[in-house]
Amino acid sequence: MSDLIQVQDLKKHFPIGGGLFSKSKIKVIAADGVTFSIKRGETLGLVGESGCGKTTIGRLLTRVINADSGKVLFEGRDILLMSESEFRSIQKNIQMIFQDPQASLNPRMTIKAIIKEPFLVHRMYNKGRGHIDGEINRLIKGVGLSPEHLNRYPRELSGGQQQRVGICKAIALNPKFLILDEPTSSLDVSVQAQILNTLKIIQREMNLTYLFISHDLSVIKHMSNRIGVMYLGHLVEMAPADELFENILHPYTQALFSAIPTFRNEVRRFNLILQGDVPSPLKPPEGCRFHPRCPQCRKVCETEMPALVEVAEHHFVRCHL
Amino acid sequence: MSKASANESLLQVRGLRTRFYTYEGEFDAVSGIDLDIRKNESVGLVGETGCGKSVTALSIMRLIQDPPGKIVSGFLVFKGEDLMSKSIGQMRAIRGAHITMIFQKPMTSLNPTFRIGTQMADIISLHKQLGKKEAWARSIELLKNVRVAVPENVVKRYPHELSGGMRQRVMIAIALSSNPDLIIADEPTTALDATIQKQILTLIDDLRQEFGFSMLFISHDLRTIYNVCDRIYVMYAGKIVEFGDIESVFEYPAHPYFSALMNSLPKFDIKKDSLGAIPGTIPSLLNPPTGCRFHPRCPFAFELCERETPNLREVGKDHRVACFRAMEGKNA
Amino acid sequence: MSNRKAEIEQLKYAIFSLKKSPAALIGIFMLTIVIVIAIFAPYIAPHPEKVYDIDIKRRLQPPSQEYIFGTDDHGRDVFSRIIFGSRISLQVAVIVVSLATLIGTTLGLVAGYYGGMLGNVIMRITDAFLAFPPLVLALCIQAALGPSVSNTMIALSLVWWTWYSRIVRGQVLSIKEELYIESARTTGVRNFRMIFRHILPNCIGPVLVQGSLQMGYAVIATASLGFLGIGAQEPLPEWGLMIASGREFLPNWWWISTFPGLAIFWLVFGFCLLGDAIRDIYERS
Numbered sequence: 050m051s052d053l054i055q056v057q058d059l060k061k062h063f064p065i066g067g068g069l070f071s072k073s074k075i076k077v078i079a080a081d082g083v084t085f086s087i088k089r090g091e092t093l094g095l096v097g098e099s100g101c102g103k104t105t106i107g108r109l110l111t112r113v114i115n116a117d118s119g120k121v122l123f124e125g126r127d128i129l130l131m132s133e134s135e136f137r138s139i140q141k142n143i144q145m146i147f148q149d150p151q152a153s154l155n156p157r158m159t160i161k162a163i164i165k166e167p168f169l170v171h172r173m174y175n176k177g178r179g180h181i182d183g184e185i186n187r188l189i190k191g192v193g194l195s196p197e198h199l200n201r202y203p204r205e206l207s208g209g210q211q212q213r214v215g216i217c218k219a220i221a222l223n224p225k226f227l228i229l230d231e232p233t234s235s236l237d238v239s240v241q242a243q244i245l246n247t248l249k250i251i252q253r254e255m256n257l258t259y260l261f262i263s264h265d266l267s268v269i270k271h272m273s274n275r276i277g278v279m280y281l282g283h284l285v286e287m288a289p290a291d292e293l294f295e296n297i298l299h300p301y302t303q304a305l306f307s308a309i310p311t312f313r314n315e316v317r318r319f320n321l322i323l324q325g326d327v328p329s330p331l332k333p334p335e336g337c338r339f340h341p342r343c344p345q346c347r348k349v350c351e352t353e354m355p356a357l358v359e360v361a362e363h364h365f366v367r368c369h370l
Numbered sequence: 371m372s373k374a375s376a377n378e379s380l381l382q383v384r385g386l387r388t389r390f391y392t393y394e395g396e397f398d399a400v401s402g403i404d405l406d407i408r409k410n411e412s413v414g415l416v417g418e419t420g421c422g423k424s425v426t427a428l429s430i431m432r433l434i435q436d437p438p439g440k441i442v443s444g445f446l447v448f449k450g451e452d453l454m455s456k457s458i459g460q461m462r463a464i465r466g467a468h469i470t471m472i473f474q475k476p477m478t479s480l481n482p483t484f485r486i487g488t489q490m491a492d493i494i495s496l497h498k499q500l501g502k503k504e505a506w507a508r509s510i511e512l513l514k515n516v517r518v519a520v521p522e523n524v525v526k527r528y529p530h531e532l533s534g535g536m537r538q539r540v541m542i543a544i545a546l547s548s549n550p551d552l553i554i555a556d557e558p559t560t561a562l563d564a565t566i567q568k569q570i571l572t573l574i575d576d577l578r579q580e581f582g583f584s585m586l587f588i589s590h591d592l593r594t595i596y597n598v599c600d601r602i603y604v605m606y607a608g609k610i611v612e613f614g615d616i617e618s619v620f621e622y623p624a625h626p627y628f629s630a631l632m633n634s635l636p637k638f639d640i641k642k643d644s645l646g647a648i649p650g651t652i653p654s655l656l657n658p659p660t661g662c663r664f665h666p667r668c669p670f671a672f673e674l675c676e677r678e679t680p681n682l683r684e685v686g687k688d689h690r691v692a693c694f695r696a697m698e699g700k701n702a
Numbered sequence: 703m704s705n706r707k708a709e710i711e712q713l714k715y716a717i718f719s720l721k722k723s724p725a726a727l728i729g730i731f732m733l734t735i736v737i738v739i740a741i742f743a744p745y746i747a748p749h750p751e752k753v754y755d756i757d758i759k760r761r762l763q764p765p766s767q768e769y770i771f772g773t774d775d776h777g778r779d780v781f782s783r784i785i786f787g788s789r790i791s792l793q794v795a796v797i798v799v800s801l802a803t804l805i806g807t808t809l810g811l812v813a814g815y816y817g818g819m820l821g822n823v824i825m826r827i828t829d830a831f832l833a834f835p836p837l838v839l840a841l842c843i844q845a846a847l848g849p850s851v852s853n854t855m856i857a858l859s860l861v862w863w864t865w866y867s868r869i870v871r872g873q874v875l876s877i878k879e880e881l882y883i884e885s886a887r888t889t890g891v892r893n894f895r896m897i898f899r900h901i902l903p904n905c906i907g908p909v910l911v912q913g914s915l916q917m918g919y920a921v922i923a924t925a926s927l928g929f930l931g932i933g934a935q936e937p938l939p940e941w942g943l944m945i946a947s948g949r950e951f952l953p954n955w956w957w958i959s960t961f962p963g964l965a966i967f968w969l970v971f972g973f974c975l976l977g978d979a980i981r982d983i984y985e986r987s
Contacts, residue, residue: 098563111888140890154880157903170890206455208419218889237418237652238590242634242645250645264564271636271645294638308568310593312620315638322572323565326533 052122053226053258054110057085059119065331077331079105084117084357087223092259094273094290096266098305098327101279103262107228108133110260111145123226141171144206144219148209148231154203155259158213161199164188167221178325188217192247209240213247216334220251228260231367233268243273266309270294275363278302280326281338288364298366300343337369345370377408379447380551380584381430386444388422388429390574391437397404399425399439406553412585414579414599414616416592418631421654422603423588427554430586431469432461448553467497472538474557479541480529486540486557487525490547497548510544515580517573535566542574546581554586559594571598576685592635596620601688604628607653607663610682614689624669624691662693670695721980727976736969740788747782753779754937762955774948776937780957783939783958784965790940791969794855794924795917801859803913806866807902813867814874815897825871831864839921844932851940852913854924854933866909873905880904911981918973925966941966 053125060083062076079102087093095103108114110121112128120127123143128136147153154163168171168181186196192213203211212232219227229248233241245268252259261272269276277287278299286299297303297319307321323342328334334341340350349369357367383405394442400422407413415423415640416643427440428434432453438548446453447468456464465471473479481489490512491505500508513521515537529537538558545553555574559567571594578585588594595602597618603613604625612625623629633646653659659666665675674694744750749771757777765772771780810826813821831839833943877883878901886900925942927933934940938946941962948958 081972098565101981108884113884113887137890142890143888145885145888147881147885149881152886155882155886155904158899166886166891167889170892208649215885218885238592239418239632239634239648242647245636246644246647266457266564267636267638270638271642291641305564308564310568310571310591311638312593312596322568324569326535326566327563 051089052086053089053091053124054260055120055122056110057084057120057122058083059083059106059109059121060117061102061109061114062117072313074222076333078282078333080109080116081333083279083282083284083286085186085284087226087258089258090252090256090277091231092273094269094276095260095262096264096269096276096281096305097279100281100327100329102282104230105278106279107145107230107260107262110228111143113310115315116335126163139302141167141222142225143228144222144224144226145228145230146212146215146219146232148234150208150215150235151203153215154202154211158202159199160194160203161185161208163203163214164217164221167218171222173222185217185219187220189213191251193243207240208236209243212236212244216244216247220255220257223255224257226258226260228262230262231264232261233263234263241268248272266306278305281333283338283364283367285339285367286365287357288361292361292364296364298360299339299362299368300345300370301339304342337367377410379406380409380411380449381407381425381586382445382447383430384445384447386426386429386446387432387442388425388439389442390439395656397658398442398608400659401654402444403605403608403610405603405610407586409551409584410578410582411601412587412599414595414602415588416587416590416595416602417605418590418652419612420607420655422608423605426605427471427556427586427588430554431471431591432456433465448664463497465595466493467548469552469554470548470550472541472545472553472555472558472578474560477529477534477537480537484528485525486527486529486532490525490540493544494547502641508547509543512547513540515546515577516540516543518543533566535570536561538562538570539573540568542577546577546583549581552586552638553643554588556588558587560589560591568593574598574681577699583587590630592632607658608655609663610692611664612691612693613682614686618686618689622686622689624685624689624696625664625693626670626695627664682695705804710971723979725975726979726982729972729977729979732865732972733976736788736792736972739785741790743785743789745887747779747785748780749779750786753782754940755788762951762958764955765957771961772955774923774944774958775951775955780944780961783944784941784961787939787944787962787965788969789940790938791921791924791966792852794851794858795969795973798858798862798920798924799913801855802862802916803866803909805859806863807906807909809863810867810870811874811897811902814871815878815893815901815954821871824867828864828867831861832868836861836901837923837926838965840927841930843933844927849932849935851924851934851938854927858920858923865912868952869903869912873908874901876899907984911977911984914980915974915977915982918970918977921966921970930958 059080061080062078065075065077083106085093086178097103109116116129119129121129123139128139164183164185170186173181189196189198192212194213198206203335206214232248233244236244251257261269263269272291275287275289276293277284278301279285280301285291286302291299297306300321303319304321304323307317307319313316321344336352337350337355340346343350347369355367355369357365360366383403385402385404385599386400387398389396392655403426415426417423427435428491434441441454444454446661453461453464487506487509490509491502494500494505494508508526510521513524518524518536519538523534524532528614535676559570562570575598587595587599599616602616602619603610605611606627612619612628628645630648634648636645648667652661653666661677661679662675668675680692680694682692685691685696739746755778760773760777761775763769763773769779769781771784772782809824813824840857841860843860844853847853847856883900884894886896891900922984924933924940925945927947928940928942931946934943936943944962945959948955950959
């Protein structure tokens with residue numbers, strides 16, 4: 050299994066303020082040198098709190114926003130360097146499923162029109178109109194919708210159904226890579242289970258590669274092969290899912306795991322409660338970004354940013370300890 | 371988590387039915403429910419979208435807007451008095467003084483154009499006649515209660531200058547200001563980050579020990595409810611399907627809906643390939659299923675379930691379920 | 703096709719909402735009368751030949767059975783003139799609003815979607831136009847072009863497009879941030895399709911609402927310009943012009959000015975009611 054996607058040192062900042070003639074001085078650093086890779090057929094989970102940059106990474110990979118620096122290699126080619134037309138030829142391989150299912154669907158388009166659009170945009174109608182209709186029917190059945198939904202408008206569907214439409218739209222053209230940005234965060238628990246099951250099934254059937262972004266650790270654990278933990282624009286820890294839960298190394302990850310409520314059977318190995326608020330990405334701390342809140346902070350942490358180092362097999366940590 | 375032993379009753383809801391009149395027809399968002407909250411107790415109300423939990427909270431506070439909604443029947447006995455018989459003025463006095471509420475999105479509960487101190491002072495002076503200086507001083511005191519580090523600074527800020535966690539502390543401070551008997555919290559930590567959630571929940575627990583109020587905690591997050599509440603009520607399609615002591619209910623989820631819900635959660639201790647999803651969807655309240663409302667989706671349903679609505683029956687110590695099958699101990 | 707079905711459902715709901723609102727029904731009724739009158743003018747007018755012909759013998763006759771609204775100072779039948787005048791008013795309303803919305807919406811779309819230098823230039827031109835009181839500007843343009851109904855239409859269109867341009871641009875700017883636009887971009891939708899399939903349908907609402915209301919204003923503006931003598935010219939049976947020509951005969955020969963005035967009221971009120979109804983439907987959907 051080779052790497053499908055390789056992200057190297059991706060950086061993105063958002064300037065705040067500034068006007069017609071002046072460049073703004075304040076920047077929000079969303080992603081500050083993020084590096085990871087995903088193998089074909091694998092699911093990489095990206096977890097972190099608000100402001101950590103995980104959503105930005107997703108949007109950088111679809112080129113909805115432009116990166117400031119870094120490389121994104123898709124099947125060996127850097128998609129950030131491609132021209133618009135070059136990118137368009139592989140664009141259908143990189144698709145996204147969004148956090149707010151209702152907002153991701155055009156309220157003035159019928160479901161059928163929404164699912165049909167990818168075909169029209171990429172000129173897949175040379176096999177005749179009947180072919181597209183057949184494809185649409187196949188897609189909706191595959192996610193558990195029925196033909197009667199095709200004539201409806203998004204607002205007439207439930208959240209779960211809307212997200213299924215989003216899934217159809219994303220897989221319509223047989224992509225290779227799917228970025229899932231909190232796909233079930235706004236859904237009820239029972240609906241979430243349905244959607245997650247569907248996502249696993251289509252991943253197997255279509256040999257898809259997933260980047261699964263979420264703040265919910267239980268969902269990430271269920272869906273991911275490997276998990277990356279982000280904090281203020283950096284990856285602070287990355288490991289295979291089981292290994293991570295057995296052996297949490299970074300203090301932030303420990304705090305994160307300590308913070309989630311658990312059931313009685315779910316044994317907790319740490320109990321680290323952080324004080325204070327998540328710092329603003331406007332002025333990240335010097336040295337290790339986590340040091341002001343870190344209970345094991347040492348002198349070196351205040352001045353030097355640690356590198357992401359492989360500490361155990363496939364287990365990377367960014368920490369001086 | 372304090373165990374509420376045979377405490378005095380604080381709030382008794384009996385037969386609450388709240389109806390909404392809409393373009394599509396009329397429906398009962400809450401279909402005849404009974405609820406008990408005792409003194410010094412934390413009660414959880416759990417359910418998915420459309421189950422009626424938020425409407426229940428608003429009904430208890432008598433905040434249902436008419437039109438389109440109305441409480442058509444039921445008793446709300448609070449500290450021995452029926453809230454249904456109170457006038458608007460009397461209700462207003464009770465709300466804010468004895469029963470207060472914390473909402474999910476603190477940004478929308480706070481007025482963005484006023485400083486924190488001003489808003490807190492306004493609310494405090496509603497129930498106590500205090501001069502401006504005294505009201506501000508009291509605000510600072512209240513913020514200290516909720517463990518705000520430098521309250522003198524916070525009162526001067528505007529809501530958008532504060533983080534989500536800080537704003538929620540402000541809301542809690544406001545809710546505590548009149549030393550209420552009951553605080554209703556509707557998804558108070560859902561919009562917050564995990565680490566902040568933990569802080570706020572720990573804070574609420576500490577405050578309950580310190581001030582001794584009861585809490586009605588509404589959420590769809592089962593883990594949070596498990597860690598915060600003493601007792602739990604589970605709602606489905608406007609009805610209460612299971613309730614009781616938190617440990618009993620979670621140890622043995624007797625109602626098929628609740629046990630299916632527990633099954634559909636990804637767990638930390640068990641690795642599963644697929645989650646136990648509940649087939650079908652939540653029924654429309656305009657035309658709810660006959661008999662037990664869960665029967666069309668229930669794997670254990672038989673013909674009685676369609677004909678008759680099951681009553682809440684005891685299935686363990688302080689544990690009741692509204693299910694014909696649960697009595698037979700059908701699920702393990 | 704199946705899309706048709708969904709559109710029919712939407713239409714059904716729109717009609718249902720209209721039925722519920724008495725204001726909308728009255729508005730539609732009022733407008734329908736005018737439209738029917740305009741279309742069938744030659745058949746409805748009792749004295750079609752007396753619209754233009756001057757007949758001194760029949761001057762200034764009060765309303766009677768033969769001449770329902772009386773005759774004016776040229777002996778022309780006021781009633782028939784009003785009927786034929788409805789054609790002018792309706793024409794103006796429809797053409798002016800169509801032109802204004804076309805120009806304004808296009809410019810607004812371009813300014814909002816592409817932004818940058820082009821957008822800035824468009825918006826500054828819009829601002830410049832908006833700086834003048836609309837009727838004064840229309841007056842100047844009309845004066846420059848010369849008195850006629852067609853020039854009135856041009857003048858009003860050139861003044862009123864600015865409102866649409868500003869509103870549409872504002873809408874486009876906010877729609878651009880919507881998640882479904884990002885979703886469309888991820889699918890690979892390109893500019894042309896993005897503008898016409900995704901953005902335009904979602905910002906057309908305020909345009910429709912304002913457009914229907916502006917039809918009423920168009921009628922008033924035309925009448926005002928006609929009244930002032932710089933719009934429609936004799937012998938056209940334009941309602942404003944008719945009011946003006948009857949002015950010197952007030953109050954004894956009141957019918958010459960009064961009935962055209964009532965006609966204007968009828969038509970404009972109808973447009974206003976309809977406009978409100980459209981806005982209510984739009985807001986509800």
